[in-house]
Amino acid sequence: MAKEKTAITPTRAEDYPEWYQQVIRAADLAENSPVRGCMVIKPWGYSIWEHFQDSLDKMFKETGHKNAYFPLFIPKRFIEKEAAHVDGFAKECAVVTHSRLEANAEGKLVPAGELEEPLIVRPTSETIIGEVFSGWVQSYRDLPLLINQWANVVRWEMRTRLFLRTAEFLWQEGHTAHATKEEAIEETYRMLDVYADFAENYMAMPVIKGEKTESERFPGAVQTLCIEAMMQDKKALQAGTSHFLGQNFSKAANIQFTSESGQLEHAWTTSWGCSTRLIGGLIMTHADDDGMVIPPRVAPSHIVILPILRGDENDAAVMECCRKLEKQIKSQRYDEQPVRVELDKRDLRGGEKMWQWIKKGIPMWVEVGPRDVAAGTVFVGRRDQGPKMRQSMAADEFVSSLPSVLQEIQDGLFARAKQFREDNTRDIDDVKEFYAFFTPKNEDKPEIHGGFARTHWCGDPEVEERLKKDLKVTVRCIPLNAPEEPGICPFTGKPSKRRVIFGKSY
RNA sequence: CGGGGCGUAGCUCAGCCUGGUAGAGCGCUUGCUUUGGGAGCAAGAUGUCGUCAGUUCAACUCUGGCCGCCCCGACCA
Numbered sequence: 001m002a003k004e005k006t007a008i009t010p011t012r013a014e015d016y017p018e019w020y021q022q023v024i025r026a027a028d029l030a031e032n033s034p035v036r037g038c039m040v041i042k043p044w045g046y047s048i049w050e051h052f053q054d055s056l057d058k059m060f061k062e063t064g065h066k067n068a069y070f071p072l073f074i075p076k077r078f079i080e081k082e083a084a085h086v087d088g089f090a091k092e093c094a095v096v097t098h099s100r101l102e103a104n105a106e107g108k109l110v111p112a113g114e115l116e117e118p119l120i121v122r123p124t125s126e127t128i129i130g131e132v133f134s135g136w137v138q139s140y141r142d143l144p145l146l147i148n149q150w151a152n153v154v155r156w157e158m159r160t161r162l163f164l165r166t167a168e169f170l171w172q173e174g175h176t177a178h179a180t181k182e183e184a185i186e187e188t189y190r191m192l193d194v195y196a197d198f199a200e201n202y203m204a205m206p207v208i209k210g211e212k213t214e215s216e217r218f219p220g221a222v223q224t225l226c227i228e229a230m231m232q233d234k235k236a237l238q239a240g241t242s243h244f245l246g247q248n249f250s251k252a253a254n255i256q257f258t259s260e261s262g263q264l265e266h267a268w269t270t271s272w273g274c275s276t277r278l279i280g281g282l283i284m285t286h287a288d289d290d291g292m293v294i295p296p297r298v299a300p301s302h303i304v305i306l307p308i309l310r311g312d313e314n315d316a317a318v319m320e321c322c323r324k325l326e327k328q329i330k331s332q333r334y335d336e337q338p339v340r341v342e343l344d345k346r347d348l349r350g351g352e353k354m355w356q357w358i359k360k361g362i363p364m365w366v367e368v369g370p371r372d373v374a375a376g377t378v379f380v381g382r383r384d385q386g387p388k389m390r391q392s393m394a395a396d397e398f399v400s401s402l403p404s405v406l407q408e409i410q411d412g413l414f415a416r417a418k419q420f421r422e423d424n425t426r427d428i429d430d431v432k433e434f435y436a437f438f439t440p441k442n443e444d445k446p447e448i449h450g451g452f453a454r455t456h457w458c459g460d461p462e463v464e465e466r467l468k469k470d471l472k473v474t475v476r477c478i479p480l481n482a483p484e485e486p487g488i489c490p491f492t493g494k495p496s497k498r499r500v501i502f503g504k505s506y
Numbered sequence: 507c508g509g510g511g512c513g514u515a516g517c518u519c520a521g522c523c524u525g526g527u528a529g530a531g532c533g534c535u536u537g538c539u540u541u542g543g544g545a546g547c548a549a550g551a552u553g554u555c556g557u558c559a560g561u562u563c564a565a566c567u568c569u570g571g572c573c574g575c576c577c578c579g580a581c582c583a
Contacts (some may be wrong), residue, residue, distance in 0.1 A: 009546075026518095036574080091581065157582060160507085165582065218583095238583065275583050308542055351543030358544090368541055379542075387544095405507085506582095 006289035007359050016233045018449060021162065023283055026359040027292035030162050037160040037167030041276070043358055048279055049170065053150065055202050055298070056274070061196050065146040065174060069131050072151075077128040081252035082502035085126065088219020092155040094121040094167075121154040126220065126245070126271055129175045130253030136268055137177055137257050143189070144400035145177040145267075163280035164237075164506055168288035169274035177255055181246070184268035185223075188244040191272040192225045192480075195240035202276065204295040204414035205285045206421055207239055208452075208501060210477025214466055222246035224418045228476045228501065230421040232449040236476045236503040239281050242272035265423075275331075285417050292361030293383050295413050296406040297335050303402070304342045304357050305329075308350055308369030311315065319345075321373045325366070325395065326460050334403045358387055363409050366398065384409045384416075386413040424451030426464040427499065438504065452476070452503045456496035459488035466491070467502070476501045 010028055012019050024030055029045030041049065057067070073096060077222075080086055096119040098111035122128065129147070150172050160166050174191060178184040192209055197208045207227035217224040221243040228236050247266040250256070255267040286293040296302050307322045311313045321344055327336060329341040342362075344353055350367075357365050367379040367390070380400050381390040382405070399439055428434045440446035450473075457463060457475060467473045478500045489496045 005544085029552085032575095044539070153583090155582075159577095159582090169583075171583075239583070274583070277583055296543080309543065349545075350541075353543085355544040367542070371542080390542095 003129060007291050007355060007433065008289050011289040012232055020283065023287045023291055024162050027361055029206060029415040036155060037161050042377060044300055045279060050300055051278060051298040056198055060148050060174065063190060063194060065148045067150065069149055070125055072122055072134060074122050076118045076120060076126045078131055079120055080218045081127065082249055085148065085220035089123045091122055092157060094154045094156050096121065112500045123153055123155045125149065125173055126249050127280050129410065130249045130255060132254045133177050134253045135381050137255050140256055140259050143177060143179045143257060143267060144183060147176065147468045148172055148174045165274055169276050171273050172265060173271060173273040176270045179259065179267050184270050185244050187243045188225060192227065194244040195274060195339055196227050199227055199239055200299045200414065201231065203282055204410055204417060204420040205281055206414065207480065208479055210501065213464060215461055215476045216474065218243045218365065220245060220248050224351060226477055229281055229285065230424060230452060233448045234424050236505045237281045238273035241280055243270060245271060255394065279454065286413055287361065290387065291359030293359040294363060296410045299363050301340045301342045301362055302334065302406055303329060303366060304344050304362050306344055306353055306367045307453065308367055314401045315369035317373050320366060322368050324432050325368065325375045328399045329402065332399060332402045334406045339402055363406060382409060384412050426451065426453055428453045428455045429490055434490065435471065438473050450504055452501050454499040455502055456487040456489045457500045458492050458494035458496050460492055463491045472504050474505055475503050476503045478506060
């Protein structure tokens with residue numbers, strides 16, 4: 001059987017990491033920049049980020065948060081205040097040490113004006129925001145303090161991949177301070193729920209809510225919660241985190257307040273964030289061998305109109321019909337907003353044009369040619385179905401069905417992703433089976449293998465260390481919603497309270 | 507930061523071993539044909555061969571330094 005031609009070479013099965021790069025290129029989402037480790041996010045990719053921002057921002061505001069902005073630079077002494085935090089981030093900090101450039105004898109610019117204290121380009125803002133919060137918080141009446149920031153951060157990574165790990169990335173970071181431990185913990189869980197809601201209902205990316213083990217915890221946190229998603233190569237992607245910071249940062253930054261009973265107390269803080277990494281997750285959840293697939297709720301455009309122009313007397317009528325259709329489509333509403341439509345008038349061959357949009361992952365496209373104009377029909381394609389499954393239908397019927405079809409695509413993508421995760425999740429109670437599950441059959445060129453193993457674990461960090469070394473497998477999370485299920489840890493024979501999720505991660 | 511590889515057209519790369527100042531495919535532009543489909547034919551544009559120095563009459567080719575990128579390790583939203 002001849003191999004079907006795919007728009008992306010190689011396919012997922014042939015070479016997954018290369019496929020990922022090619023999808024980004026074909027969909028025109030982003031590209032590597034002249035700056036080491038930093039990416040250029042192109043309009044189509046950035047528009048996806050803007051939709052993420054819009055939806056998340058609304059959810060943050062509905063849960064009582066307000067946006068603010070804090071400095072890009074953090075004085076070194078702030079970062080030094082929280083010991084575990086320093087340990088975690090020191091190795092990946094970009095440091096500003098000079099304030100100007102001067103020409104040397106050879107005419108080359110060299111840094112001059114050394115700063116008295118180096119400035120760290122924020123890898124995350126707990127410390128600087130903590131310092132500022134200490135000035136904002138005096139009384140229990142100032143709490144809770146619920147702040148979010150949309151910003152860029154820098155982590156000097158050795159190896160980078162577009163969206164998944166770049167030296168600079170865009171994100172939001174929520175920072176809150178509370179009068180009581182209970183309230184802060186409640187906030188930590190609430191924001192995790194927001195992330196899970198967003199991932200599943202907007203990105204159509206099913207996630208498992210859970211808690212990180214001590215070894216995977218955020219530097220300086222008491223408790224780290226996360227949502228974990230399974231990519232199509234069966235590896236796990238952490239898609240959002242929410243941290244209960246206890247009083248670690250409030251003690252470091254001296255966030256103190258006078259309580260109702262007149263006591264001077266340290267506040268309890270949280271932080272939570274998600275980044276442009278989510279776009280990497282979106283790609284690896286939905287994209288296929290023909291390119292990107294974008295769920296309607298976060299798509300830059302829902303539908304593109306492709307006029308079939310043949311350079312003859314019919315063209316004017318076709319364009320006229322397309323403009324009318326564009327207006328009708330815009331009058332439809334999906335997700336409480338007008339349906340987003342583009343009319344692609346570019347002077348390109350029809351087939352070429354259609355495939356460009358398929359590769360970009362637009363949820364739907366509609367072709368209009370002279371025969372359609374005459375018959376009052378349109379020719380409709382859906383990205384969640386094969387490019388050959390296009391259908392002719394009455395134009396007005398098509399327009400009125402749009403909202404429900406878009407929702408059908410949204411729901412279908414989620415269901416498909418969830419099914420994939422379930423198909424690749426197994427309860428494993430035996431060490432041999434566990435090792436076999438996570439070992440590729442072809443060692444030279446590992447095939448896509450593994451998945452999520454739901455396995456008992458006694459809580460011993462040595463087990464984590466060994467599995468990481470042997471198989472590169474880690475505890476992705478201790479699921480929150482799983483009922484207690486007493487069992488035996490297959491690695492130590494010790495008792496275990498519940499199964500945890502093991503997997504290979506990004 | 508350790509080990510390996512590579513920098514030649516917008517992209518992917520050949521040429522280098524055996525020095526004589528550049529090639530292919532894709533892409534781009536134009537023309538003709540084709541037209542409900544990622545097309546064909548023809549013509550054309552685009553390179554200080556990463557960079558600096560050395561050897562030489564002559565360096566993309568040989569030698570050395572530097573810079574950058576990729577892969578494998580340690581780290582990671």
